[in-house]
Amino acid sequence: MRFFSSLYPLAFIMVSGVIALFYVSHTTLTSWFRRDVCFSQPSITFVELPSEMHMSERVQYKQPSVLHGRSDVASVTPWLAPIVWKDTYDPVVFDHIYKNRNLTIATTVFAVGKYILFMHDFLETAEKYFMVGFNVHYYIFTDNPKAVPEVKFSPGRVKTIIEVPGSKRWQEISSRRMEMIQKTIEEHIKDEADYIFCLDVDTKFYDYWGPESLGTLVACLHPGYYEQQRESFPYERRSASTAYIPNNEGDYYYGGAVIGGLVGEVHKVAKTCRENLELDASKSIEAAWQEESHLNRYFLYNKPTKVLSPEYLWQDFKAKTKEIRTIRFSQVIKNYAEVRPNQ
Ligand code: UDP
Ligand code: MN
Numbered sequence: 443m444r445f446f447s448s449l450y451p452l453a454f455i456m457v458s459g460v461i462a463l464f465y466v467s468h469t470t471l472t473s474w475f476r477r478d479v480c481f482s483q484p485s486i487t488f489v490e491l492p493s494e495m496h497m498s499e500r501v502q503y504k505q506p507s508v509l510h511g512r513s514d515v516a517s518v519t520p521w522l523a524p525i526v527w528k529d530t531y532d533p534v535v536f537d538h539i540y541k542n543r544n545l546t547i548a549t550t551v552f553a554v555g556k557y558i559l560f561m562h563d564f565l566e567t568a569e570k571y572f573m574v575g576f577n578v579h580y581y582i583f584t585d586n587p588k589a590v591p592e593v594k595f596s597p598g599r600v601k602t603i604i605e606v607p608g609s610k611r612w613q614e615i616s617s618r619r620m621e622m623i624q625k626t627i628e629e630h631i632k633d634e635a636d637y638i639f640c641l642d643v644d645t646k647f648y649d650y651w652g653p654e655s656l657g658t659l660v661a662c663l664h665p666g667y668y669e670q671q672r673e674s675f676p677y678e679r680r681s682a683s684t685a686y687i688p689n690n691e692g693d694y695y696y697g698g699a700v701i702g703g704l705v706g707e708v709h710k711v712a713k714t715c716r717e718n719l720e721l722d723a724s725k726s727i728e729a730a731w732q733e734e735s736h737l738n739r740y741f742l743y744n745k746p747t748k749v750l751s752p753e754y755l756w757q758d759f760k761a762k763t764k765e766i767r768t769i770r771f772s773q774v775i776k777n778y779a780e781v782r783p784n785q
Contacts, residue, residue: 552615752766
C-alpha cells in the first residue's frame with residue numbers, strides 16, 4: 443500500500459502533463475485551423491438564440507400565415523433563397539432576432555474623382571435609413587480624403603478613410619473596387635465586421651434597409667432587367683471572357699451596385715472577380731459591364747442565399763412599378779459627361 447501511495451505524486455505529475463500537452467496542442471491546432479478558415483464564419487449565419495432569451499424578451503407580432511402571402515411577386519428563388527420584398531417578412535421579427543447580437547456591418551463605398559460629390563447625401567441618408575440601430579463601419583475609398591464630408595453619425599457608427607489612386611477611365615475605377623475590397627477585407631474588415639455591403643456612392647436611401655437583408659451571400663436584382671427574359675440580359679456573351687454566360691443560361695440579372703453577405707463570402711466574390719478581370723485583361727478583353735458582368739457569372743455558379751428585390755436598388759429616373767411598394771435605395775440621376783473622367 444505504501445508502495446502505491448508513494449506513486450501518487452508521480453501519477454499526479456503524469457496526468458497533469460498529459461492534460462497540459464493536450465491543451466497546448468489543442469489551442470495550437472485551433473489557432474492554425476482558425477488561420478486557415480478565417481474567412482468562413484458559418485456560425486454567424488445561424489440564428490442561435492439561447493432559449494432563455496426568448497423567454498425573457500417575449501415579443502408580440504402578427505401571426506404568420508401559411509396560406510396567404512404576396513402573390514404578385516416571386517418571393518423565393520428555384521434554389522429556395524428568399525427574394526426580399528416589402529410585406530414578405532416582418533421587421534419586428536427580424537429586429538428581435540438580430541438586434542441583440544452586437545453585429546457590425548462593414549459598408550464599402552468608393553468616391554474617386556468627381557464622385558466625391560455624392561458622398562454627403564449617401565452618408566446622410568444612410569444614417570437615417572441604413573441598418574439603423576446596428577454598428578456600421580463605413581470604409582470610404584477616395585483619392586481625395588480631405589473632401590470627405592463631415593456627417594454626424596449615430597452611436598456605434600464609424601468611418602475609415604482609405605486613400606486610393608485616381609484613374610482616367612471610369613471602367614477601371616469601377617472594376618478596381620474588387621481588388622481593393624479584397625485587400626481591405628484581408629487587412630482590416632475580417633477582424634472588424636460580421637457582414638459587409640459594398641455599395642455604389644451615386645445613390646441615396648429613401649426608406650429602411652435593415653437586418654432582413656442579411657445573409658451568407660446577398661445579391662440584388664438590377665431594376666432595369668427584372669421583368670425581362672434571360673436572352674436580353676446584358677451578360678458578357680463572348681466565350682473568350684471568363685464572365686461569359688450563354689443565351690440559354692442565367693437566373694436573374696444582378697446589379698453591381700449592391701453586393702453583400704458574410705465578410706468571408708464577399709471576400710471570395712471580390713477575389714474571384716478580381717482574378718477573372720485580370721485574366722481577361724491579360725487577353726485584352728473587357729467584359730460588357732466590367733465587374734458587374736463578372737459578378738453575374740459568379741452568382742450563376744455560386745447562388746446567392748438571399749436576393750434583394752429592386753426595392754434595394756432602384757433608379758431615380760425610373761417610375762415606380764406596381765410591385766415596388768417602397769424604394770429603399772436608388773441610384774441618383776447623374777450627368778455622365780460631368781462626373782466621369784472619360785465618357
Ligand atoms: N466610381 C467613382 N469614380 C468614377 C467612377 C465610378 O468613384 O469616376 C465608383 C463610384 O462608387 C460609383 C461606382 O464606382 O458609384 C460605379 O460606377 P457608376 O456609378 O458610374 O456606374 P453605374 O452605376 O452608372 O453603372
Ligand atoms: Mn452607380
